[in-house]
Amino acid sequence: xxxxxxxxxxxxxxxxxxxxxxxxxxxxxxxxxxxxxxxxxxxxxxxxxxxxxxxxxxxxxxxxxxxxxxxxxxxxxxxxxxxxxxxxxxxxxxxxxxxxxxxxxxxxxxxxxxxxxxxxxxxxxxxxxxxxxxxxxxxxxxxxxxxxxxxxxxx
Amino acid sequence: xxxxxxxxxxxxxxxxxxxxxxxxxxxxxxxxxxxxxxxxxxxxxxxxxxxxxxxxxxxxxxxxxxxxxxxxxxxxxxxxxxxxxxxxxxxxxxxxxxxxxxxxxxxxxxxxxxxxxxxxxxxxxxxxxxxxxxxxxxxx
Numbered sequence: 001x002x003x004x005x006x007x008x009x010x011x012x013x014x015x016x017x018x019x020x021x022x023x024x025x026x027x028x029x030x031x032x033x034x035x036x037x038x039x040x041x042x043x044x045x046x047x048x049x050x051x052x053x054x055x056x057x058x059x060x061x062x063x064x065x066x067x068x069x070x071x072x073x074x075x076x077x078x079x080x081x082x083x084x085x086x087x088x089x090x091x092x093x094x095x096x097x098x099x100x101x102x103x104x105x106x107x108x109x110x111x112x113x114x115x116x117x118x119x120x121x122x123x124x125x126x127x128x129x130x131x132x133x134x135x136x137x138x139x140x141x142x143x144x145x146x147x148x149x150x151x152x153x154x155x
Numbered sequence: 156x157x158x159x160x161x162x163x164x165x166x167x168x169x170x171x172x173x174x175x176x177x178x179x180x181x182x183x184x185x186x187x188x189x190x191x192x193x194x195x196x197x198x199x200x201x202x203x204x205x206x207x208x209x210x211x212x213x214x215x216x217x218x219x220x221x222x223x224x225x226x227x228x229x230x231x232x233x234x235x236x237x238x239x240x241x242x243x244x245x246x247x248x249x250x251x252x253x254x255x256x257x258x259x260x261x262x263x264x265x266x267x268x269x270x271x272x273x274x275x276x277x278x279x280x281x282x283x284x285x286x287x288x289x290x291x292x293x294x295x
């Protein structure tokens with residue numbers, strides 16, 4: 001139960017940060033991505049502020065033997081730069097640039113129940129399922145030919 | 156028309172970073188939204204903390220405005236096909252690339268992960284090119 005409450009609290013603070021920073025407004029995000037228009041640098045300040053504070057927290061976490069409410073730290077294990085990383089990130093970037101919406105702001109905005117966001121989140125979930133199915137298929141094939149790799153998430 | 160708002164950006168960003176730090180210190184998990192949601196959809200175990208985090212994100216839009224934050228975005232419904240296509244690309248691509256703006260962007264930079272920094276440069280570059288094409292017809 002403490003784990004669930006902590007996780008809820010973290011999601012809440014994360015969402016409040018997105019709202020305060022303006023990053024739930026797609027127009028504001030697109031203003032950052034629009035290098036050839038009236039450029040708005042706010043997103044860079046959001047990411048810098050977030051990464052700085054998270055970095056301090058992560059440094060503290062590295063000095064602990066275990067998290068407060070779980071048995072171990074699940075740090076991302078991968079450091080390789082492979083084709084799925086590049087292709088997946090490029091596809092994500094195309095969708096982000098088309099809409100100005102990424103997963104965090106999408107989930108905060110879905111509370112407003114407006115049609116565009118509901119459509120976006122439904123399609124995002126379909127896309128995630130779709131990748132899961134596609135990956136399972138190729139994993140089965142790769143294992144069959146002996147090149148199967150176990151992947152883990154970076155987040 | 157939106158204006159440059161560095162102060163609210165830094166304050167909001169610091170809260171996002173605080174949430175990411177707190178999730179690691181309490182649950183031992185990385186605050187990557189696409190990874191948390193994707194894991195909720197695909198893994199059998201481990202669902203409770205993921206669902207709690209996502210409920211927290213959604214609750215922010217209900218609680219935040221009572222505390223004085225901006226409300227959730229209200230977008231015009233004129234282009235639902237565009238939002239459907241964008242959502243598909245964001246969902247598929249963020250899972251294939253193992254992360255999005257939060258996991259690779261915020262947390263990846265905070266961990267000095269080369270892999271995540273490369274991913275962030277790729278998705279930002281792709282997004283900048285898309286906006287240039289859509290808004291200015293550059294290269295299109």
